[in-house]
Amino acid sequence: MFRKEIYEQRRKQLAKDVANGIILIAGNSDAAFNYPNNTYSFRQDSTFRYFFAHNLQDLAGVIDCESGEEWLFGEDVSMDDIIWTGPVPSMRERAEEAGVKNSGSLADLALMLNNAIDQRRKIHYVTPYRIKTINYISELLHIKKDWVTAYSSVELMQAIIKQRSVKSAEEIVEIENALDTAFNMHTTMMRMAAREGTFEYEIAGAMEGLALAGGGPVSFPIILTTHGEILHGHDHSLKLKKGRMVVSDAGSENPEGYCSDITRSVPVGGHFDARQKAVYETVLSAQLLVPTLIKPHVPYKDVHIAAVTRIGEGLKAMGLMKGDINEAVKEGAMGLFMPHGLGHMMGLDVHDMENYGENYVGYDKKYKRSAQFGLASLRLGRELEKGFVITNEPGCYFIPALIDQWKAEHKCEAFINYTEVEKYKDFGGIRIEDDVLVTEEGCRTLGKPIPKTVEEIEREMR
Ligand code: GLY
Ligand code: MN
Ligand code: MN
Secondary structure, three states: OOOHHHHHHHHHHHHHHHOOOEEEEEOOOOOEEEEOOEEOOOOOOHHHHHHHOOOOOOOEEEEEOOOOOEEEEOOOOOHHHHHHHOOOOOHHHHHHHOOOOEEEOHHHHHHHHHHHHHOOOOEEOOOOOOHHHHHHHHHHHOOOHHHOOOOOOHHHHHHHHHHHHOOOHHHHHHHHHHHHHHHHHHHHHHHHHOOOOOEHHHHHHHHHHHHHHOOOOEOOOOEEEOOOOOOOOOOOOOEOOOOOEEEEEEOEEOOOOOEOOEEEEEEOOOOOOHHHHHHHHHHHHHHHHHHHHOOOOOEHHHHHHHHHHHHHHHHHHOOOEOOOHHHHHHOOHHHHOOOOOOOOEOOOOOOOOHHHOHHHHHOOOOOOOOOOOOHHHOOOOOEOOOOOEEEEOOEEEOOHHHHHHHHHOOOOOOOEOHHHHHOOOOOOEEEOEEEEEEOOOOEEEOOOOOOOOHHHHHHHHO
């Protein structure tokens, strides 16, 4: 938990920006795994943790934007709770720890909200993503469940996005702490992938263990696959075979809840063959270009376009593409090789604030999401600002079903040499990802460097 003044300041700013009505922020509860007393690991709601600090179940916070008063609601534990799960601070103490003056029970919360409804006051809440929270808000605010999402407050979510998008120095320390763990996870992966015959799940398991040993869970289910062309490949059942690339996209949450999100792609056995090296260096060239372009006021959409153009040039040099690459990019030809976006915001959530809606976070009045295949998947297209933490994650994939479809449709055939592309259907994919802080003058790639060049990776794997 940060100093309580940090949470006080965040709430004060939020009340000022929203300006009217009251804000209700519900924390998360435990979720049953296979029966009620056997739960998934608890994950606090990021909005709640950002404004009300506590990483504990069944809490809710309220901010009155007009009076400036604040409350923390929840139940004091019973003797039964103490016996089974141990003592925890009283609600009074928890409120004090977060710099909140008032505390109360969940019945007090229901009463307060009923009074606010009677007074026809606006009650702001963010779009809930768990069924339990939808039900709770429906019950508290007497809204039909089907209408809970529609009645969520865009004003509140935009005010939160404004604050959470710009990371403070304390938050950067936490993100770099999560990146220390990611360093251990990915260097371990490299050493394990040097041995042909290892199962993907052995590596993914070792990586997940390192995340837990770093004080938090993984920041999303580990992507570790020798079928890197499956962008979110969570299946880890295959044996590592020479000739395949291992795509490892994984990160951790640190004890404060901040994330890392790193991808490295390495050859099984520890030595890139000529074809792997050529594709890898094409992606690496784009990934190294990106930090030279990042600075405040640059739209990330333009950086995405520069990165895919660089990949297109590399593929042309390899004989896989042809013609004017700038035209190819305009026509959407790069969607065949990189059907995802260059990156996204990262913070307390690995795709930071995605629960509020990607378009509110990554786009604005000036920058609207493209409808073009590939570019449409870019989560962050808007202009960058100092303090944003974003990912830089270009990739190149050979997806057999997509190649077949595009070829049959003669799609972009002025730019794609399908005869050559066919020969790469057994290749898989490559992605390289780092986390980047936008600074006053440009940017800084966060964390200690994880082997990334062909030479560095081969050395680590030896
Ligand atoms: N979680 C996949 C990625 O955004 O890198
Ligand atoms: Mn990732
Ligand atoms: Mn990412």
